Amino acid sequence: MQMTLQILSFIQLSDSQKDLIRKSGDCHINCLRPKEAAVHYGQIDVLLGYDAQMDMDAFLPQMPNLKWIHTYSAGVERLLANENFRRSDILLTNSRGIHGIPMAEHILGTMLSFSRCLIEAWENQKAHQWKRLTAPDELYGKTAAVVGLGSIGREVSKHLKNVGMRVVAVKRKKTTEPFVDELFDTEHLGEALSKADYVIVALPLTPQTHQLFDSRAFNMMKETAFFINVSRGDVVNEDDLVDALSSKRIRGASLDVFAEEPLPEDSPLWDVENLYITPHHSSISPMYLDRSLKIFRNNLQIFPQRIGMLNVVDKMRGY
Numbered sequence: 240m241q242m243t244l245q246i247l248s249f250i251q252l253s254d255s256q257k258d259l260i261r262k263s264g265d266c267h268i269n270c271l272r273p274k275e276a277a278v279h280y281g282q283i284d285v286l287l288g289y290d291a292q293m294d295m296d297a298f299l300p301q302m303p304n305l306k307w308i309h310t311y312s313a314g315v316e317r318l319l320a321n322e323n324f325r326r327s328d329i330l331l332t333n334s335r336g337i338h339g340i341p342m343a344e345h346i347l348g349t350m351l352s353f354s355r356c357l358i359e360a361w362e363n364q365k366a367h368q369w370k371r372l373t374a375p376d377e378l379y380g381k382t383a384a385v386v387g388l389g390s391i392g393r394e395v396s397k398h399l400k401n402v403g404m405r406v407v408a409v410k411r412k413k414t415t416e417p418f419v420d421e422l423f424d425t426e427h428l429g430e431a432l433s434k435a436d437y438v439i440v441a442l443p444l445t446p447q448t449h450q451l452f453d454s455r456a457f458n459m460m461k462e463t464a465f466f467i468n469v470s471r472g473d474v475v476n477e478d479d480l481v482d483a484l485s486s487k488r489i490r491g492a493s494l495d496v497f498a499e500e501p502l503p504e505d506s507p508l509w510d511v512e513n514l515y516i517t518p519h520h521s522s523i524s525p526m527y528l529d530r531s532l533k534i535f536r537n538n539l540q541i542f543p544q545r546i547g548m549l550n551v552v553d554k555m556r557g558y
């Protein structure tokens with residue numbers, strides 16, 4: 240006999256969101272913060288979202304019935320850093336696939352602000368200065384290298400093709416990609432970087448991608464290149480990036496993610512010339528939660544059979 244699944248969400252869901260979930264499977268949903276939820280841990284079958292501050296070694300033994308975690312994020316490296324969780328048979332699904340639209344718009348907006356000198360113009364406005372800049376340029380005809388061609392990388396490529404850019408991409412396996420002009424495997428990352436006016440990183444953080452962007456990578460880029468990281472801070476060696484910008488080895492960079500978040504008030508990154516910072520906001524959108532819950536609801540319908548579920552993370556591979 241099938242049992243009613245006990246679902247715990249660490250964030251508040253609206254009544255209509257809860258109703259939709261209940262229509263997708265026989266379940267009971269509790270929305271509680273970790274502290275208030277502790278008394279229920281023993282009964283929980285499914286965790287919807289998780290708290291990055293949670294000590295998994297202390298938490299897992301309190302949830303002996305836990306069978307499935309669905310994360311609202313795509314990046315799951317913090318969960319997978321816990322060896323006991325990685326080796327457990329708890330199913331992990333993520334929200335890969337929901338971030339493409341806001342993040343492609345964020346990246347395109349960043350590139351246009353830089354290329355069209357909008358940042359400088361708005362700084363001049365604050366000083367009531369009417370300066371007609373001569374530097375505004377076009378993205379049209381320029382080359383972008385997209386490193387990591389998953390759901391974000393593909394949507395970014397589509398947006399960049401739409402403004403007339405040439406797109407080269409770095410990917411582990413060769414596939415046919417409608418919005419990519421030239422595909423490089425990871426062995427040829429340097430070749431792709433050397434062609435690019437804009438480098439966009441959309442990789443998961445894994446042992447293979449940890450600090451992939453170091454001085455060696457920055458040295459392969461054009462002196463006029465602009466570097467954008469929206470993936471995870473640890474994909475970049477931040478000291479090497481500061482050196483590359485300070486020595487004018489590359490022209491500019493934009494970071495949405497950092498090795499330490501929130502970025503400490505005294506971090507030297509705040510003041511680096513030509514470095515543009517956003518506080519991990521590239522994926523924020525009013526559509527975020529509903530898009531993630533749609534994946535969850537789809538999976539809840541088929542969870543009893545566990546066949547064909549979307550976004551199942553390969554816990555050993557890391558994404």
Ligand SMILES: NC(=O)C1=CN([C@@H]2O[C@H](COP(=O)(O)OP(=O)(O)OC[C@H]3O[C@@H](n4cnc5c(N)ncnc54)[C@H](O)[C@@H]3O)[C@@H](O)[C@H]2O)C=CC1
Nearest residue numbers: 313314335336338387388389390391441442443469470522
């Ligand atoms: N700034 C933000 O708010 C957000 C950041 N992210 C980050 O972006 C990452 C990517 O997200 P999605 O595109 O949704 O994930 P995804 O899983 O759809 O795409 C990741 C792609 O990277 C490829 N990949 C993995 N290792 C690689 C390597 N060594 N070399 C080249 N390609 C490699 C995979 O094959 C896959 O195609 C997430 O893992 C997360 O860390 C995701 C969403 C929001």
Ligand SMILES: O=C(O)C(=O)[C@H](O)COP(=O)(O)O
Nearest residue numbers: 311312313314315334522523
């Ligand atoms: O999906 C991800 O990966 C992200 O980085 C999110 O957009 C933000 O997720 P949290 O890091 O706030 O869980």
